[in-house]
Amino acid sequence: MSTDTVLVAVAIGALASLASRALPFLALSRHHDHPLLAWLGRYLPAAIMVILVVYSLADLRPLQLHDPKGAPLLLACALVVALHLWRRNVLISIVVGTGAYMAMVQYGT
């Protein structure tokens, strides 16, 4: 992957990110009380976040018993969920979950 490709991707990411922040001030200010906008604002992030979880777990093959990443992935996900429901601390959940996953895939089974 060339540096130019990466820089173009970053520029596009920057435009997309800026557009999401600036559009309401440029275009939507007259419609800010439209119920459809409120609906999407409340529920779309929830749907997208679940999709991102699925996307980031796309390598998981739960039906293959001998997948070397399968059990560590499932265990680490369960650990993140349990830790987060217990402590509600974003950082602890992410750091401990990632550390546990790295330990399992590097030294595991």
Place this chain on the structure above:
Amino acid sequence: MSSLRSSPWRHALSLTTPVMLGYVPLGIAFGVLCVQMGHAWWLAPLMSVAIYSGASQFLLLSLLAAGASLTEIGVAIFLLSARHLFYGLSLVGRFRGSGARKPYLVYALTDETYSLLSSREETRDPAVAFRISLLNQGWWLLGSLLGALAGSLLSFDSTGMEFALTALFIVLTLELMATVRRVTPFAIGLGCGLGALFLLPQRHMLLAAIGAACLVLLLDYRRRAPRVLEQRP
């Protein structure tokens, strides 16, 4: 009195301390991951200035690694950031009259900055809002720079570190579950995500799943709020 002159910044510093505790370590994790994925040390701080959104920056790393097209990168990051649209909508009135500071306030509107700006009365003063926004971006930039430098100076086996992204998305989902309190949108996300995962190649899965979820949510809106729609001319 010098203490009087420094006190607005000190006040902003104390307001942003909780954000610092989140941004610096998460920024370090991002910087380390960015370098470990083979990018130059300056890419992480560059992204923290150009994009300045944790979830989008982590997602961009994974899209680059998966060889996604530029269109997919743009649309996926825009839709992931779509929540900012609604932060902006609720601040349109507030930012009126912020003058020269307004472009920066709009550009630097993150989840955490929004939570401070929308919950503290004194942030109605654009000078206070500006100091808070600038300090928050400073914490994020500092973290990603430290992480990138540490990642390029220290060498260690980073196998498995990409799980940080999965963990971040799981945590954000749990946080949303606590506030949204309705199962349907999560079920829609799960259905569209799994459907696209099995039907499409992984490179196109994200975009298709998010698009499908938007459509189903619109149908959900029409079904659940018919009276609201009838009122429209």
